[in-house]
Amino acid sequence: MSLEQRKGTQASGPTNGNSVASSPSQAQVSENRLRLNPNFGHKPESYDDLRLDFSPLLFSSLERYLPPTMLPLPRDTKIQFMRDILLRYFPDGERTRVQRHREYRQKIISNYQPLYKEIYTMHARNFFVPSFLKAIDGNTKDSFRSIMAEPSPGVYTFEMFQPRFCELLLDEVENFERWVHETNFRIMRPNTMNKYGAVLDDFGLETMLEKLMNDFISPISKIFFPEVGGSTLDSHHGFVVEYGIDRDVELGFHVDDSEVTLNVCLGKQFSGGELFFRGVRCDKHVNTDSQSEEVLDYFHVPGHAVLHHGRHRHGARATTSGCRVNLLLWCRSSVFRELKKYQKEFSGWCGECKREKKERQRLSIDATKQELLNGKFAS
Numbered sequence: 572m573s574l575e576q577r578k579g580t581q582a583s584g585p586t587n588g589n590s591v592a593s594s595p596s597q598a599q600v601s602e603n604r605l606r607l608n609p610n611f612g613h614k615p616e617s618y619d620d621l622r623l624d625f626s627p628l629l630f631s632s633l634e635r636y637l638p639p640t641m642l643p644l645p646r647d648t649k650i651q652f653m654r655d656i657l658l659r660y661f662p663d664g665e666r667t668r669v670q671r672h673r674e675y676r677q678k679i680i681s682n683y684q685p686l687y688k689e690i691y692t693m694h695a696r697n698f699f700v701p702s703f704l705k706a707i708d709g710n711t712k713d714s715f716r717s718i719m720a721e722p723s724p725g726v727y728t729f730e731m732f733q734p735r736f737c738e739l740l741l742d743e744v745e746n747f748e749r750w751v752h753e754t755n756f757r758i759m760r761p762n763t764m765n766k767y768g769a770v771l772d773d774f775g776l777e778t779m780l781e782k783l784m785n786d787f788i789s790p791i792s793k794i795f796f797p798e799v800g801g802s803t804l805d806s807h808h809g810f811v812v813e814y815g816i817d818r819d820v821e822l823g824f825h826v827d828d829s830e831v832t833l834n835v836c837l838g839k840q841f842s843g844g845e846l847f848f849r850g851v852r853c854d855k856h857v858n859t860d861s862q863s864e865e866v867l868d869y870f871h872v873p874g875h876a877v878l879h880h881g882r883h884r885h886g887a888r889a890t891t892s893g894c895r896v897n898l899l900l901w902c903r904s905s906v907f908r909e910l911k912k913y914q915k916e917f918s919g920w921c922g923e924c925k926r927e928k929k930e931r932q933r934l935s936i937d938a939t940k941q942e943l944l945n946g947k948f949a950s
């Protein structure tokens with residue numbers, strides 16, 4: 572079974588670089604060489620009124636370096652020329668992408684009218700069931716354990732949201748989708764594997780979800796996922812996915828672009844759609860077989876959460892009737908990602924790395940035993 576990594580489409584996640592502008596011919600380059608020193612006597616044009624992929628200020632500053640023959644040319648020609656240069660210096664398009672995404676989000680937030688303002692700020696008593704709040708208040712391994720089941724190692728399930736909150740969030744998402752449809756707004760879907768669904772962070776829920784991660788998921792992750800950055804979560808990607816006959820039907824086997832994933836079913840009526848899990852793996856072992864204790868099929872219950880390591884291989888079976896909507900919160904740790912770069916050989920959290928290590932230990936013990944035995948009989 573080959574496995575995909577489901578990546579987010581938001582600005583902070585890793586994606587492929589944007590395309591690089593075609594480079595001008597050699598003759599053009601030498602003819603249109605930038606000046607070595609800026610021309611302070613020249614008053615640059617203003618680029619503030621344009622939607623460009625670099626800051627308007629950058630264009631104004633760069634204009635002072637343009638070859639004198641270019642200065643009287645139309646603004647569009649100068650933009651084209653400067654943009655080609657800038658793109659060569661930002662080949663991964665990272666800054667462009669972040670800037671564009673910021674503008675995209677701003678455009679939605681200034682035009683979309685929320686239906687229920689009360690879900691845009693954290694109201695813990697209205698959102699969560701009392702048992703969940705009590706466990707968070709307790710803030711100990713025992714208090715969390717008291718509300719959790721662990722049907723397979725590293726997969727934790729518990730009741731989390733009140734039915735009323737699920738309803739409001741479902742309505743809000745529907746209202747947003749309606750707005751998208753009516754205004755013909757081109758939205759970005761939440762990740763590379765879902766054609767339906769919406770990024771909650773993009774239409775105003777970012778602050779609330781940030782609080783959800785910091786105050787409610789981090790305390791749990793600190794205790795149950797310390798080896799994968801669970802105690803240093805510092806960014807998130809929050810979205811909903813929609814399954815059904817006229818939505819996405821199923822989701823292939825994959826790992827998430829997260830350290831810790833929270834997945835809560837919001838409703839509505841549906842059958843099928845089980846989550847299947849097949850064990851946590853590092854990059855090197857992502858396509859290896861599962862051990863029997865790693866095989867789990869989980870049936871969604873509205874309001875109930877599943878919390879797992881992002882590298883826990885999983886997928887969703889077909890939702891055979893009705894409509895299923897789930898909230899996903901991908902929690903990330905920049906500290907863990909930085910450390911991981913230097914730790915290539917062995918990952919304590921990977922099921923296969925652990926199995927290999929045990930196997931090596933067993934072999935070495937056997938070898939030692941054999942040596943001892945041989946020595947005994949030899950003497």
Ligand SMILES: [Zn+2]
Nearest residue numbers: 853856921924
């Ligand atoms: Zn491994």
